[in-house]
Amino acid sequence: MLFPVAVKVPTMQDTTERGLSHDEVATLKHLALLGALEGEEKVSCAGVADRLDASTQTASRRLQRLEEAGYLERETVSDGQWVRVTGAGERRLESEYADYRRVFEGEGGVDLVGLVTSGMGEGRHYITLPGYMEQFVDRLGYEPFPGTLNVDLEPESVRRRARLSGLEPVTIEGWADEERTYGPAYCYPASVSAGEATVEEAHVIAPERTHHDEDQLEVIAPVKLRDALPIDDGEEVTVRVTER
DSSP states (O other), rough: OOOOOOOOOOOOHHHHTTTOOOOHHHHHHHHIIIITTTEEEEHHHHHHHHHTTTOHHHHHHHHHHHHHHEEEEEEEETEEEEEOOOOOHHHHHHHHHHHEEEEEEEEEEEEEEEEEEEEOSSSHHHHHHHHHHHIIIIIIOOOSSOOOOOOOOHHHHHHHGGGGGGOOOEEOEEESSSEEEEEEEEEEOOOOHHHHHEEEEEEEEEESOSSTTTTTEEOOOOOOHHTTTOOOTTTTEEEEEEOO
């Protein structure tokens, strides 16, 4: 588990995603419906404009904006352009899907399935730091076991993970001591199940900056999850993330 950030350096996603307009999201959705999620799809600005009831110039600007934001890859040819929605674009659409699901189904939870794996052993150190532990006790209502449960998500759960952006996390603020600055993290209420056993009180924890990939999940709880369930490396668990 990592909270090692001295100063948050804005990434491409940080600086562009916040400014993505509803019209640009609609354009991204249109391209996905055409098949640009599965592979390259050939489109024209005129065709996109007609579908979205916009001018050709407006459609061109939207496509350019999506490309600049990292949601779309484009290759211009003589009679149009080949486009493909990127992984970041897919996650943005997954976030929209999560919002609409909450509106129409009242369902804010998401099940994430994966295999237990050994971490790098840093969870114990960072969780027990006073700047974090005091906030865990105050905001989560418990003192976490010193360590995290590390889960390698299956491919479908990697896709579903984007829906967490539609849920409201518990924010653990960043802090500093005399030697360094530690970054913030976001905690999502969850339960963890393995076979017929379930631990109801847990949280998925997502540091703001980490070198972990999207297919890796970390979970904290007031108990040692490996013993409470019980589970070992290579065993499957389901992490049910819920609304606060």
